[in-house]
Structure formats: structure tokens, C-alpha cells
Amino acid sequence: MRHIISVILEDEAGALSRVSGLFTQRGFNIESLTVAQTTDPTLSRMTIVSSGSERVLEQIVKQLNKLIEVVKVTDLTSQDHVERELMLAKISSTSKEGVDLKELVEIFGCKVVDVKDKIYTIEVSGKTKKINAFLDAIEPSNIIEISRTGVTGISRGKKLI
Amino acid sequence: MELNGAEILVDCLQKEGVDHVFGYPGGAVLHIYDAIEAQDKITHVLVRHEQGAAHGADGYARANGKPGVVLVTSGPGITNAVTGIATAHMDSIPMVVISGQVPSPLIGMDAFQEVDATGITRSCVKHNFLVRDIKDIATTVKKAFHIATTGRPGPVVIDIPKDITIAKMEQEEYPESIEIRSYKPTTKPSNRQIRKAAELITKSKKPILYAGGGCVIGNASEELREFTRMLGFPITQTLMGLGAYPMTDKQSLGMLGMHGTYEANMAMHGSDCVVAIGARFDDRITGNLAKFCPTAKFIHIDIDPSQISKNVVADIPIVGQTAQVLQALIAELKDKDLSDISKWWSQIEEWRKVDSLAYKKSPGVIKPQSVIEALYEVTEGKAIVTSDVGQHQMWAAQYYLFDEPRQWINSGGLGTMGFGLPAAMGAKLAMPEKDIACVTGEGSIQMMLQELSTMLQYATPVKIINLNNGYLGMVRQWQEFFYEKRYAMSYMDALPDFIKLAESYGHLGIKVDKEEDLKPALIEAFKQKDRTVFLDIITDPSENVFPMIPAGGAHCDMLLAGRDEMVSKDETDFNAV
Numbered sequence: 001m002r003h004i005i006s007v008i009l010e011d012e013a014g015a016l017s018r019v020s021g022l023f024t025q026r027g028f029n030i031e032s033l034t035v036a037q038t039t040d041p042t043l044s045r046m047t048i049v050s051s052g053s054e055r056v057l058e059q060i061v062k063q064l065n066k067l068i069e070v071v072k073v074t075d076l077t078s079q080d081h082v083e084r085e086l087m088l089a090k091i092s093s094t095s096k097e098g099v100d101l102k103e104l105v106e107i108f109g110c111k112v113v114d115v116k117d118k119i120y121t122i123e124v125s126g127k128t129k130k131i132n133a134f135l136d137a138i139e140p141s142n143i144i145e146i147s148r149t150g151v152t153g154i155s156r157g158k159k160l161i
Numbered sequence: 162m163e164l165n166g167a168e169i170l171v172d173c174l175q176k177e178g179v180d181h182v183f184g185y186p187g188g189a190v191l192h193i194y195d196a197i198e199a200q201d202k203i204t205h206v207l208v209r210h211e212q213g214a215a216h217g218a219d220g221y222a223r224a225n226g227k228p229g230v231v232l233v234t235s236g237p238g239i240t241n242a243v244t245g246i247a248t249a250h251m252d253s254i255p256m257v258v259i260s261g262q263v264p265s266p267l268i269g270m271d272a273f274q275e276v277d278a279t280g281i282t283r284s285c286v287k288h289n290f291l292v293r294d295i296k297d298i299a300t301t302v303k304k305a306f307h308i309a310t311t312g313r314p315g316p317v318v319i320d321i322p323k324d325i326t327i328a329k330m331e332q333e334e335y336p337e338s339i340e341i342r343s344y345k346p347t348t349k350p351s352n353r354q355i356r357k358a359a360e361l362i363t364k365s366k367k368p369i370l371y372a373g374g375g376c377v378i379g380n381a382s383e384e385l386r387e388f389t390r391m392l393g394f395p396i397t398q399t400l401m402g403l404g405a406y407p408m409t410d411k412q413s414l415g416m417l418g419m420h421g422t423y424e425a426n427m428a429m430h431g432s433d434c435v436v437a438i439g440a441r442f443d444d445r446i447t448g449n450l451a452k453f454c455p456t457a458k459f460i461h462i463d464i465d466p467s468q469i470s471k472n473v474v475a476d477i478p479i480v481g482q483t484a485q486v487l488q489a490l491i492a493e494l495k496d497k498d499l500s501d502i503s504k505w506w507s508q509i510e511e512w513r514k515v516d517s518l519a520y521k522k523s524p525g526v527i528k529p530q531s532v533i534e535a536l537y538e539v540t541e542g543k544a545i546v547t548s549d550v551g552q553h554q555m556w557a558a559q560y561y562l563f564d565e566p567r568q569w570i571n572s573g574g575l576g577t578m579g580f581g582l583p584a585a586m587g588a589k590l591a592m593p594e595k596d597i598a599c600v601t602g603e604g605s606i607q608m609m610l611q612e613l614s615t616m617l618q619y620a621t622p623v624k625i626i627n628l629n630n631g632y633l634g635m636v637r638q639w640q641e642f643f644y645e646k647r648y649a650m651s652y653m654d655a656l657p658d659f660i661k662l663a664e665s666y667g668h669l670g671i672k673v674d675k676e677e678d679l680k681p682a683l684i685e686a687f688k689q690k691d692r693t694v695f696l697d698i699i700t701d702p703s704e705n706v707f708p709m710i711p712a713g714g715a716h717c718d719m720l721l722a723g724r725d726e727m728v729s730k731d732e733t734d735f736n737a738v
Contacts, residue, residue, distance in 0.1 A: 010343055013291070014279060025284050055470065062467035068288040068308060071343040 002031070003057050004076040004083055004153045006161050007046040010069040011037060018067050019046065028052065028060050032085075032150025043071065045161075047152045074161045076153045083153035086125040089135070090144040092118060108134045119144055166295045167192035167326040168199075170259070173302040175202045176335045179230050181221060181590055182206065183214035187234025188274060189261025192326040197232075206590065206619055209611035211238050213583040215245020216609065219254050220584030223570045224545060224591035226380065228255035228309050235261045236274030239320075240281065244577060246316045247285035251574025252401060253378055255314035257305050258282075264324040265293065278320040287315030295328040303339045312346030313465040314378060346464060350481035350489050358436075358460045358477045359493040365434035367456075367505045368394045371417065371446075374401030374573065375439015375463060375483045381405070382566040384487035385438065391491060392499065395509055397425035399440050401573040404563035409542070414509065415518075418446040419710050420555045423517035426708070426716035428509055429454055436460045439483040442472040443574070452715030462486045517708045517721055518559055526701040527676050529553065529628045533560035536598055536626060539683040544596040545570065545588050547623075549581035549605030552634035555706045557600040579608030582625065586612060589621040596687060597623040603656055604633045613666035616693050624686045625695045627659060630702040638705045663695035674699040 009015050016035060023030050031049040038045045050060060057075065064073045076083070091101060105112055105122060108130065114121035124134050128151060135143065155161065164172070170193060174182070183206045186194045197205050208214040211233045218229025229249070233242050239260040249256045263272040279289045288308050290301050298321070305317040362368065370392075376385050382405045389396050389412055396406050397417040406413055417425040429435065435457045440446070442461075447453040450472060461468075461475035462483060469478040479486050520530050533556050536544070546561055547570040548554040554571055563569045570588055572580040585599035606627055616623065628634075636651040660670030669692050673682045679698070686694040707722035 014283075014289075017280070018283060021283055055474070059467065059471060062469075066465070066467050068341070068344050 001053070001057075002049065002051045002077070004081070004151055005048045005050060005060065005064070006074045006076050006153065007048065007064055007070060008038070008072040008161060009044055009046060009067070010071065011042055011044045012069055015044065015069045016046075018069065019048075019064065022063055022067065023050075026059070026063060028056065032148075034150045034152050047150070049151045072161055074155070076155060079159065080156045081153050082156060083127060083151050084125055085128050085131055085149055085151045086123065087131050087134075087146055087148045088113070089122050089124065089146045091120050091122055091138060092142045092144055104134070104137055108137075110134065162332050163329050164332045165192065165196075165327055165329045166298055166321070167196040169295070169298050169330075169332060170302065170321070170326065171196040171200060171203070172332070173299050173335055174230065175200070177302065177306050178227075179203055181218075182230045182232050183208055183217040183221070183587065184232030185211050185214060185234065185238060187236075187238050187261065189235035189263060189323045190232060190238075190259075190326075192323065193232065193259070193261065193321075205232070206586075206615065208583065208615050210609070211241035212245050212579065213609055213612040213615065215242045215256070215258065216248065216577075216580050216583035217587035217590075217612070217615075218256055219245060219249045219580075220547060220570055220587030221591040222249075222254050222256060222587075223584070224567055224588035226567065227591070228257055228306060229587065231256065231258040233258070233260050234274065235263055235278065236276045238274075239278045239318075240276055243282060243285065244579075246282055246318065248572050248575045248577040248580060249316045250285045250287065252374060252572065253314050254316065255309040256316035257302075257309050258316060258318045260318060260320050261326075262291070262320045262322040265322040266324070268322065278318065282318045285316075286318050287313075289318035289320065291320045292322070292325050295325050295330050298325070299333060299335050300339065303336045304341060307339050307341070308344060312344075347466070347480045348464070348482045348485055350462075350479045350486045352489075354477060354479045355486070355489045355493050358479060359490060359497065361434055361458060361460060361477060362392070362436065362490075362494060363497050363499050366500045366502060367431055367433040368392070368436065368502065369414075369428050369432040369434070370394050370396040370436045370438060371399070371429065371440055372396060372402045372405050372438045373399040373440025376402050376405035377566040379439055379464065379483040380566075381439065381483035381487055384484045384491065388487045388491050391494065393502070394436075395428055395506070397421070397428065399443070399446060399573075400558055400571065402440065403558060404566045404568045407564040408562040409564055414513075416558055419448065419712075420559065420706050420708065422559075423515045423708055423719060423721065424509055424512040426710065426719055427512045429457075430716040431508070432457045434458050434460070436462070438462045438487065439464075441468045444472075447472060448710045448712075448714050448716060448718075454716075515721070517719075520704075520707075520722055523701070527673070527679060527698060529556050529630070529700040529704055530560050531676070532626065532628060532679060532698055532700065533557050533600065535680050535683055536600070537561045539680065539687055540596055540598065544568075544598045545592060547571065547581045547585040547588060547597065547599045549599075549601040549608075550576045550578045551602050551605060552638065552704075552706050553600050553602045553605075553628040555635075556628070578605040581605060582609045583612045583615075585623040585625075586616050586619070586621045589623055590619070598626055599623050600626045600628065602634060603627060603629040603631065603659070604653060607657075610662070613663065613668060613693070617667040620691070622689070622691050622693050625663075625693065627695065627697045628700050629656070629659070629697055630700045630704070631656065632702055634704075635706070641705070642711070659695055659697040663693075668693040668695055670695045670697065672697045672699070
């Protein structure tokens with residue numbers, strides 16, 4: 001099962017490699033990993049998407065907690081949360097089945113942020129599924145290049161990490 | 162007063178109460194050595210190889226419970242120490258390793274003797290630091306000792322670039338304590354879990370206590386004794402836990418696992434309630450997980466939450482320090498009625514009668530088991546015994562009945578050949594009044610032989626019990642059982658003359674090749690209080706370690722000496738290590 005794990009950790013050199021090293025060392029799988037500073041400049045927040053059985057997930061959370069620099073670990077999947085991913089995609093002209101690219105942009109609620117050399121750069125954000133659906137709607141040969149951020153997430157309402 | 166970084170570092174070590182540092186100098190640490198030379202509170206032990214430094218500090222830490230301290234240079238200095246660091250990590254030994262690093266501006270430039278020390282050690286330390294500013298030295302040292310010695314202990318590496326040791330600053334107060342917001346190990350157990358565990362314990366009709374290294378490292382031996390005696394339960398100990406509970410006591414079933422006793426393994430297999438105390442259900446303990454303890458409920462006590470439900474799902478997990486958890490359980494169970502377990506005990510006595518550690522003597526050859534028995538007799542069971550890795554390690558664990566914690570020092574988790582000799586040296590420095598025996602084999606001893614030289618320089622007399630059978634015995638045993646006697650590379654030809662070798666290092670060597678000479682030689686060796694004695698004992702090359710659970714087997718599939726000598730290839734699980 002897919003899990004979104006939020007990690008608050010000290011913003012120190014080497015902290016990221018400790019986390020990624022842990023995943024390879026113990027054979028845990030990483031689908032995506034994003035990291036950036038929080039409002040407290042000494043802390044970073046990391047969002048990891050991983051998959052595995054409940055036991056594997058329990059180990060992932062425990063092993064992350066064991067890292068000295070990790071302050072807090074939460075499995076967002078188990079609670080009410082919002083998740084988003086952002087993609088920049090360079091698309092050349094038309095989409096599959098002749099649907100106009102502009103129309104598609106409207107349907108998916110995304111934005112054209114740049115055009116050069118007849119290539120459109122489109123910004124799509126939403127759940128991973130939506131981004132995948134957008135890509136599915138486009139003729140593969142028209143997709144020049146994509147760059148995805150990986151998932152980030154946050155719990156809803158008063159509940160904090 | 163203005164001090165340079167090296168002086169500040171050494172001052173911090175003094176304030177941490179460090180009395181011995183095991184190390185080896187080199188370019189990146191010359192300023193630190195200069196500062197060490199200028200003081201006399203810390204004795205520096207100059208090893209002959211950095212792996213010996215890490216094992217020496219490790220043996221020191223295991224013997225007296227204080228953190229071991231290592232000082233090595235950059236590049237090969239730290240890479241040589243890695244095996245020793247990983248050894249300490251696997252067995253949760255408190256250790257602080259200071260490694261020199263090339264000057265900060267040269268980091269990343271492939272400078273002479275540069276290696277990414279924090280990168281290389283990351284997966285085999287509890288934590289590591291790269292010091293980037295002279296102002297951080299004191300807090301880093303404080304943090305390192307705090308992390309190494311609290312929670313589940315382990316090694317911490319501090320990598321210090323040379324320029325940081327040269328820079329100067331006004332000396333600041335060394336912090337008395339330190340708070341790390343992201344590191345707060347749980348020590349006190351939850352009352353709810355204690356009550357639940359107590360309830361299960363009182364209901365159990367076939368209980369067994371399974372005590373591991375956490376009882377030794379966590380200094381929980383006293384509590385473990387009180388708890389075990391109060392309950393009257395049978396207790397088995399892991400390789401790392403031996404001595405936490407006296408092995409000569411009638412409630413002790415001895416060691417469990419791959420080479421554990423018949424009664425210990427059968428009791429695990431038949432139990433309805435296994436209380437794991439500071440043990441981690443290692444594969445050498447459980448054998449085939451699918452067949453492990455089929456009827457038991459598990460209470461798992463450990464300070465490290467990640468150990469719980471890692472290999473075996475715990476019914477009642479209790480996170481906390483072994484000593485504190487046992488105290489809480491003792492208090493909770495004090496006036497409670499327990500189930501009648503007399504039937505269980507009579508079943509266990511039946512298993513005991515199998516006498517799984519019995520072995521046949523044959524005339525003309527020295528049986529390795531009898532060497533350990535003689536060692537036990539001559540030292541009256543009171544020596545600190547270190548070992549290397551292999552058959553001799555198992556025989557020492559099986560036949561030397563350890564009654565005290567920290568009496569048995571071996572590389573259990575990583576299984577590091579070469580550990581025994583430097584660990585014996587470290588143990589002697591930690592406990593100078595104790596007799597130290599290093600049980601080893603002709604394979605293992607050759608991995609760290611050079612430390613014989615250090616042992617002369619620092620006058621650390623130990624008795625080396627070399628069980629010399631000419632083979633890498635454990636490898637040979639597996640090849641005999643599982644590889645149709647194809648003895649690939651397990652025979653060692655061209656062995657040195659160990660007697661001359663010991664003598665050339667300034668020690669005493671005694672060769673023993675007759676059974677009748679064994680005890681007198683041991684007596685003679687232990688009489689030599691001030692000398693290291695190398696006993697080269699020629700033992701039966703065909704002897705195997707029994708009982709044995711073949712890899713992938715269940716506890717009830719044990720092979721016993723004399724009864725089962727061979728396993729068919731099809732029954733062996735080659736996926737198991």
C-alpha cells in the first residue's frame with residue numbers, strides 16, 4: 001500500500017543522506033522524496049512516498065524516528081490530509097484524439113506558463129492521479145520532457161504533524 | 162585562556178572522564194597528538210592497526226561499561242577502523258571515535274588521505290558529526306558522548322578537519338549536560354503495558370524468559386536475577402546475554418539458538434509465553450521464522466522501538482530500559498499468584514536429560530570442548546573471556562559457565578574475526594585485576610596478531626587460548642554438512658610457529674598437544690600474572706559444534722552430537738545464512 005510519510009528533521013548537512021541511506025540500507029522503497037525548509041529555519045520538512053505492508057511501514061517509521069536528527073515522523077495516509085504534486089511538462093502542439101491542448105488545459109485546470117519553439121510548458125498540480133491522467137490524455141510522442149516534484153502533503157484542520 | 166582546537170578537544174575528553182584512548186597517529190591528527198602528549202590524565206594506547214584500536218576500545222567498554230574512545234587519522238586511519246566501528250554498532254557498544262580529516266578547504270578536492278568519513282561510516286554508527294567550526298568542538302563532544310551512552314548505546318564518529326584543530330579561540334565552559342530536541346530515548350515503560358504483561362505472565366503455564374545483550378549493556382543483571390527468581394521461570398540467554406543471569410543456576414537453561422542447548426530450544430518451541438528482555442530475535446536465535454515458537458505469545462522488552470516487531474510480532478511490546486522495565490514488572494507482580502508450572506519444569510528436566518552438550522573423548526587427541534572446561538576449572542569460572550569468531554567462540558559460550566555480566570566479550574552481531582585479541586587487551590586495561598583469557602583459533606588470531614606488540618608495550622597480560630585445529634573450523638563444519646565435504650579454502654597450510662611468534666613479540670609461548678599437558682599448561686599460564694602467554698593447543702580437527710539448528714530449521718529440528726551427524730542437502734535452506 002502507498003503511504004505518505006511526513007518527517008520534520010534538523011536542517012543539517014548530511015541529514016538528507018541519512019534518510020535516503022536508511023531506505024537503501026534496509027531495502028525500503030521510495031517513490032518520491034521532497035524536502036525544504038519550514039518556517040523555523042533550523043528545521044526541514046520532508047515528504048516521502050513509499051509503499052509496503054503495514055509491518056514494513058511500521059519499521060520505516062521506527063527507523064526514521066531512530067535517526068538522531070529526526071524530530072517527528074507521521075504517516076499522513078492514516079489521517080485526513082491534503083496532498084499535492086506539481087509537474088512542469090513540455091508538450092508539442094496537439095493532444096491525443098485531436099483534443100485541443102488549450103481545451104485540455106482548461107479541463108484539467110492547469111496553466112500554460114511558457115511557449116517557445118512551438119513547445120508549450122504546462123504547469124499541472126494536484127493529486128498524483130490527476131497528473132497521471134493529464135499525461136495519459138496526451139499523445140506520448142508529443143510529450144517532450146517532464147519534471148515532477150513528487151508528492152507533498154499536510155494534515156487537515158487543527159491537527160499538526 | 163586561548164587554546165587551539167586540539168587542546169580544546171583533549172580538554173573535553175578529560176572532562177568526560179576518559180582515561181584511555183586507543184589510537185594511531187597520522188597527518189590530520191598531529192595537532193591532537195601534540196595536545197595528548199602535553200597532558201597525563203589520559204593514557205594513549207598506541208595500537209598497531211586502527212582496527213585494533215576500535216576493538217580495543219570496544220573490549221574496554223564491554224568490560225567496564227564506560228564508553229571506549231578511539232583516535233585515528235583521516236583516510237586509511239578511519240577506513241581501517243570501520244570494521245571495529247561496525248562491530249560495536251551491531252552489539253550496541255558505547256564508543257566515541259575521533260577521526261582526523263583533511264583541512265576544510267581541501268575537503269572534496271581528493272586531497273592526500275582524504276576519505277568521506279561521515280559518508281563511509283553512516284550506516285554503521287549511531288550517529289556521526291563533521292565539525293566545521295572550532296566553536297562547535299565542545300558541544301559536539303558532549304553530544305557524541307551523550308548519544309553514545311544513552312538509549313540504545315552505539316558508536317559515534319566525530320570527524321575533525323585539521324584546520325579546526327589548529328585554529329584558536331578563548332576556552333569556554335564545557336557544558337555539563339546537553340539537550341538534543343530530536344533525541345529523547347524512552348527509558349520508563351508505560352504502566353499500561355506493564356499491567357498487560359504482568360497479566361499474561363501470571364496466566365502462563367509454559368513460560369520462558371529469553372534474555373539478551375540488553376540485560377548486560379543495560380546493567381540489568383541484578384533486576385533480571387530478582388525477576389527470574391521471584392517468578393521461578395526457566396531462563397535462556399543469547400550469546401550476547403550470557404552471564405546476565407548465572408549459567409550455573411538451576412533455572413538457567415543455557416544459551417539458545419543455532420548452537421543452543423536442547424532444553425533451551427525445546428522450551429522456546431513449546432512455550433506459551435516468551436518474555437524477551439533486551440533481545441532482538443536475531444536469525445541465529447529464531448532459525449526459520451515461520452516455525453519459530455509456534456504456540457507462544459510474545460512480551461518484548463527493548464529500549465529501541467525499532468527492534469520490536471521487526472522479526473517477530475510482539476503481542477505486548479514494552480519500550481524502556483531493561484532495568485527499569487524489570488523493576489516495574491517486579492513491583493507489579495510482587496503479590497500476584499502465578500500459574501502452576503511444575504509440569505512445565507518436569508518436561509524441561511526431561512529435555513535436560515538429553516545432555517546435549519555431552520561429547521565423546523577420543524584418546525590421543527585434545528577435544529576443544531575439554532579445553533574450555535579445563536579453562537573454566539583453572540580460572541574457577543571467574544576470568545573475563547574474550548573470543549574471536551567461529552567454532553571456538555561457540556565452545557567458549559557453551560562450556561564456560563558465565564555467572565556474571567561483562568565476563569563474556571565477543572563479537573555476536575557482526576561476527577568479526579580478529580576481535581578477540583585487541584578486545585582482551587582493552588578488557589585488561591579496563592579491569593586490570595581480572596584474569597583475561599582470549600579464546601581464539603589459528604584463523605582468527607592471525608587477523609589481529611600485530612596487537613601482541615601493543616600488549617607488550619602497555620603491559621596488558623592476557624592468556625591466549627589458541628584452539629589450533631588447522632582449519633577454519635566453522636567453515637569446514639558447514640562444508641562437511643552442506644557442501645558434501647568439499648573443503649574449499651577452509652584448510653590453512655603454512656601456519657606460523659605460534660610459540661616462536663609469541664616469543665618474538667616478547668611473550669611466553671606454550672605448545673600443548675597432549676591431553677595430560679592441558680591443565681598443567683593452563684595452570685602455569687595463569688601463574689604468569691605479568692606476562693601474556695600464548696597457549697597453542699592442538700585440537701581435534703574433525704570436531705563439530707553441536708547441538709546445531711541447520712540454517713532455515715526450527716528449534717525442534719536440532720541436530721545432536723552422536724545422534725545426527727549429517728543433513729541431507731535437500732533439507733537445507735540455502736537462502737538462510
